[in-house]
Amino acid sequence: MSTIRDTQVSAHDWWRGAVIYQIYPRSFQDSNGDGIGDLPGILERLDYIASLNVDAIWLSPFFTSPMKDFGYDISDYRDVDPMFGTLEDVDRLVEAAHARGLKVIIDQVLSHTSDAHPWFEESRQSRDNPRADWYVWADPRPDGAPPTNWQSVFGGSAWQWDTRRCQYYLHNFLTEQPDLNFHHPEVVTAIVEEVRFWLERGVDGFRLDAINFCTHGELKDNPPRREIAEGFIGVRPDNPYGYQQHLHDKTQPENLAVLERLRRLLDEYPGTTSVGEIGDDDSLRVMAEYTQGDQRLHMAYSFDLLTENASPEHLQATVRSMEAQIGDGWPCWALGNHDVTRLATRWDADASPARLRLYLAFLLTQRGSVCLYQGEELGLSEAQLRHDQLVDPAGITFWPRYKGRDGCRTPMPWQAGESHAGFSRVSPWLPVPDAHHALAVDHQDNDPASLLNASRDLLAFRRRHPALIRGDIHYHSLHEEVICFTRHSGGESLLIALNFSAQALTLETAWRAEALEDAPGMINGHWQADRLTLPPHGIAIARCVSEAH
Known part of the structure; x- marks a missing residue:
C-alpha cells in the first residue's frame, strides 16, 4: 500500500485537482466557413464546455506559423495566425471563459521555433551575428557526417546541414523546427519575455510542449536501446528514434534551471500555473523531479497512460509508481490527446460504453489533475483515413505501419443531421468520419444514458467531493x-x-x-x-x- 498525504489547496492553487479540457482549435468549430476551426468558433461553444463541469480549457497552438507541424512550429510567439483569428479574439475568449468560471491555459512551444522565425533567419546568416548562438549549431565530423548519431522524433538524423554557415543545426522534430540553445542566457531571457506577453493578456497558465527537450548535453553519440518498447510518440519499431537511449539529447540536468526561471516568472502572477509534457524513457521519475518543491513546474504529464496497454496491472503500476516518487509534486493524468490514437479505439476496439465509462472513472478518481481531450466525452473513435487524406508529416513519412495523428484530430461532431456534423459549412481540413455523426453532441445531449451525460454527471460528482480533488x-x-x-x-x-x-x-x-x-x-x-x-x-x-x- 502506498500513501500520499492530503494536499491543502489555497485560492491560488485552483489547478490542484482541476480538470482541463483540451481544445485542438483547427478541429473544434469553424466560424468563418474556411473549413478550419478558429478562436471565434471556440467562443461560440464555451457554454457547451462549461456544461461539462470542467475547470479550465487548454488551447493547442494558435500562434503565427507556417503550419509544417500544425502550429507547433511557431514563427511569432506574440501573434495569432490569421486562420485562427486575432489577438482581440484571444482577449474576448479569455474574458468570456472567465465569465463562465473557466480558466484558460495556452500551449507554449519553447524548445524550438519554426525555421521561419526571425531569430533563426538571423542566426543562420553567419557565425558572428548577434543571434548566431541562439540555436544549436555544430561542425561536421571530419568525414562530413553529422556531429552525433542523434535521431529526430519524426525520423532520420536530428541534424540538418546549412550551407550558409557550413554547419549542422539541431532539430529534435522536423527539419523546419530548429532547437533553441537554452545554454545561452539571452535565449532564456527572450523566451521568458515571450511567455510574459501572454500573462499580461490575462491567461491563467501554460501547457509546455516537450519541456524536457529544452537543453542538450555533450555532443556524444547516444547508445543503442536494449529493446524497443512502446512509450513516447517517437518510440516505435518503424522509427529509428526508438533505437537509441536518449542520454545526451534531452532531459539534461541544466533543464531544471530553465524550469526554475519560468516558475519565478509565473510566481509574479499569482494564480497562474504550468503543466509540462514529458517524453522520456523514465518519464515518471522526470515528472516527479520536475514538479517537486515550489520552484519548478506546477504539474506534469507523461505518455505512460497514452500507450496501448489498458490492463489494470499496467494502470495500477503506473499510478502507484508515480505516487511513490512524486512526494510534494503533482501529476496531471491524461488518457488521450492530439498526438495519440483515440482512447475509444486504442483501449477498446468495440468502443463499449461500459468500458469507456470505466476508463473515465479511473481517470477522474486518481490523485492529481486531469487533461480531457475534446471528443473523449463523446467516445469518439479513431478516424480511419486513406493515405491521400493525410496531412500529418509523421503519418505521411511512416505510412503504412504508422498512420500518424490525423485520425485523432478530425473535427468535433456537433449536429448529427448536418453536413460535416455542424463543424463547418464547407469541406473541412480533415473529413468527419461517418461513425462520428451518431456520436454528435446534439444526439447525445438528448439521451440521459449517453456517455456525454455520464461524463457531465461524473465531473459534477467529482466537484462535490473534495476527497476526489485533493485527497x-x-x-x-x-x-x-x-x-x-x-x-x-x-x-x-x-x-x-x-x-x-x-x-x-x-x-x-x-x-x-x-x-x-x-x-x-x-x-x-x-x-x-x-x-x-x-x-x-x-x-x-x-x-x-x-x-x-
Missing part, C-alpha cells in the same frame, strides 16, 4: 482485475473499486461502506456490509464507514 490516496489489493483504493480529505473518506473484467464479481472486502446519495447512475457497484458486488466493467464509489472486523 490523499491509498491503494489496496482486492482482485487481479480490480483497481481498488481509498481517497481521504478532511472528514470525507471514499472507497473506489473499478472492475476491469468482463465478468460480474462479488468480493469480500476489509471495509464497511455505504452508498452516496448523490452518486450518478454510472456508479453501479454496491457494498452491502463488507461485501462488494461489481457488474462487468462496474464502478463502485461509496463512503467508507469503517474497516470490517
Whole structure:
C-alpha cells in the first residue's frame, strides 16, 4: 500500500485537482466557413464546455506559423495566425471563459521555433551575428557526417546541414523546427519575455510542449536501446528514434534551471500555473523531479497512460509508481490527446460504453489533475483515413505501419443531421468520419444514458467531493482485475473499486461502506456490509464507514 498525504489547496492553487479540457482549435468549430476551426468558433461553444463541469480549457497552438507541424512550429510567439483569428479574439475568449468560471491555459512551444522565425533567419546568416548562438549549431565530423548519431522524433538524423554557415543545426522534430540553445542566457531571457506577453493578456497558465527537450548535453553519440518498447510518440519499431537511449539529447540536468526561471516568472502572477509534457524513457521519475518543491513546474504529464496497454496491472503500476516518487509534486493524468490514437479505439476496439465509462472513472478518481481531450466525452473513435487524406508529416513519412495523428484530430461532431456534423459549412481540413455523426453532441445531449451525460454527471460528482480533488490516496489489493483504493480529505473518506473484467464479481472486502446519495447512475457497484458486488466493467464509489472486523 502506498500513501500520499492530503494536499491543502489555497485560492491560488485552483489547478490542484482541476480538470482541463483540451481544445485542438483547427478541429473544434469553424466560424468563418474556411473549413478550419478558429478562436471565434471556440467562443461560440464555451457554454457547451462549461456544461461539462470542467475547470479550465487548454488551447493547442494558435500562434503565427507556417503550419509544417500544425502550429507547433511557431514563427511569432506574440501573434495569432490569421486562420485562427486575432489577438482581440484571444482577449474576448479569455474574458468570456472567465465569465463562465473557466480558466484558460495556452500551449507554449519553447524548445524550438519554426525555421521561419526571425531569430533563426538571423542566426543562420553567419557565425558572428548577434543571434548566431541562439540555436544549436555544430561542425561536421571530419568525414562530413553529422556531429552525433542523434535521431529526430519524426525520423532520420536530428541534424540538418546549412550551407550558409557550413554547419549542422539541431532539430529534435522536423527539419523546419530548429532547437533553441537554452545554454545561452539571452535565449532564456527572450523566451521568458515571450511567455510574459501572454500573462499580461490575462491567461491563467501554460501547457509546455516537450519541456524536457529544452537543453542538450555533450555532443556524444547516444547508445543503442536494449529493446524497443512502446512509450513516447517517437518510440516505435518503424522509427529509428526508438533505437537509441536518449542520454545526451534531452532531459539534461541544466533543464531544471530553465524550469526554475519560468516558475519565478509565473510566481509574479499569482494564480497562474504550468503543466509540462514529458517524453522520456523514465518519464515518471522526470515528472516527479520536475514538479517537486515550489520552484519548478506546477504539474506534469507523461505518455505512460497514452500507450496501448489498458490492463489494470499496467494502470495500477503506473499510478502507484508515480505516487511513490512524486512526494510534494503533482501529476496531471491524461488518457488521450492530439498526438495519440483515440482512447475509444486504442483501449477498446468495440468502443463499449461500459468500458469507456470505466476508463473515465479511473481517470477522474486518481490523485492529481486531469487533461480531457475534446471528443473523449463523446467516445469518439479513431478516424480511419486513406493515405491521400493525410496531412500529418509523421503519418505521411511512416505510412503504412504508422498512420500518424490525423485520425485523432478530425473535427468535433456537433449536429448529427448536418453536413460535416455542424463543424463547418464547407469541406473541412480533415473529413468527419461517418461513425462520428451518431456520436454528435446534439444526439447525445438528448439521451440521459449517453456517455456525454455520464461524463457531465461524473465531473459534477467529482466537484462535490473534495476527497476526489485533493485527497490523499491509498491503494489496496482486492482482485487481479480490480483497481481498488481509498481517497481521504478532511472528514470525507471514499472507497473506489473499478472492475476491469468482463465478468460480474462479488468480493469480500476489509471495509464497511455505504452508498452516496448523490452518486450518478454510472456508479453501479454496491457494498452491502463488507461485501462488494461489481457488474462487468462496474464502478463502485461509496463512503467508507469503517474497516470490517
